[in-house]
Amino acid sequence: MTDWYMLTLIGEDRAGIVAAVTRALYARAMNLGETSMMRLGGNFTIMMMVSGAPSAAAVADAVRPVAEPLGLRAHVDAIGGGLHRHVVPNVRVRVSGADRAGIVAQVTGALAQAGFNILDLASDVAGTERQPVYIMHIEGYSDVPLEQLQAAVAPLAGEGVDVQVSAIDTLYG
């Protein structure tokens, strides 16, 4: 077991949430590792790696006084893993198409079967209420050639989903 906990907070978005929560953790001598905040459907969501706490309950206790007045729900898990475990993505996948059920499952299913590991995924519904469009951006890692991944998603074009697979060539200098 590591010293890390994953703190997840969800609630209605408003200014100052991150400042209030991180101040509460800092006041209890807890440290942050990697974090990711996103607004999803107008909701505030954040996941934070927290260390320096004696227990998961201690993390929950630390954020409760600020989370409750802000209407945030908090969840804490003891986790494995740690810092400095980044995997550099080498493939980018862009997806767009008229919104309908099953797009994410179809695209990621085809990619998983071809040996592609998703490292980062964000999707959105754009367009209008009458004509919603699903747009998804995935970065990941794959040992198989790009052409093989392209072939794996090619059949989706016939179903009205535009999937582009391209290389991410990272420059080191």
Place this chain on the structure above:
Amino acid sequence: MAVLEILAIPDERLKQESRPVTVFDDELRAFIADLEETRQAGPAAVGIAAPQVDRLQRIVIVDCSTLRKPVPNHGHLILVNPEITEWDGYEMGREGCLSVPDYTGNVIRATRITLRAQDPHGNPLELAMEGFEARAVQHEIDHLDGLLFIDRVVSRRTDLFRRKVYQKGGAPS
């Protein structure tokens, strides 16, 4: 010949502006040989700049000729007092740096550049380049001005969505 120590963030010396080279002598050329040896000794870096090894002079090395996936290039380049004179277009690409361990990020750079520089004997050079090689030169010249790619990183969720405008697949990004 010697492998030199590479400075890493948060070393303040990486934020200094480098001075132009005025003396083109054997000592300069010996240093450049060491700089090249240092580049080759580390992880696969296509470029290196003198201030990365604590020599605040306007010297960079770029070599995009040995990439697994070939790109247009001018071979092994030693650029003394390089100066970009023309920029054209822009694109996003992922970068990492010998001076920034365990982090990569998306950076917007000019697609095509023209530059003037001198070789290790002080002879003038003029080059036009594009794509990955142009990105590498911009990354290295930034070092001479005390800038790192992390000073230019854009959100990982930022994508220059240029589909159907440029070639399909977004290969250059």
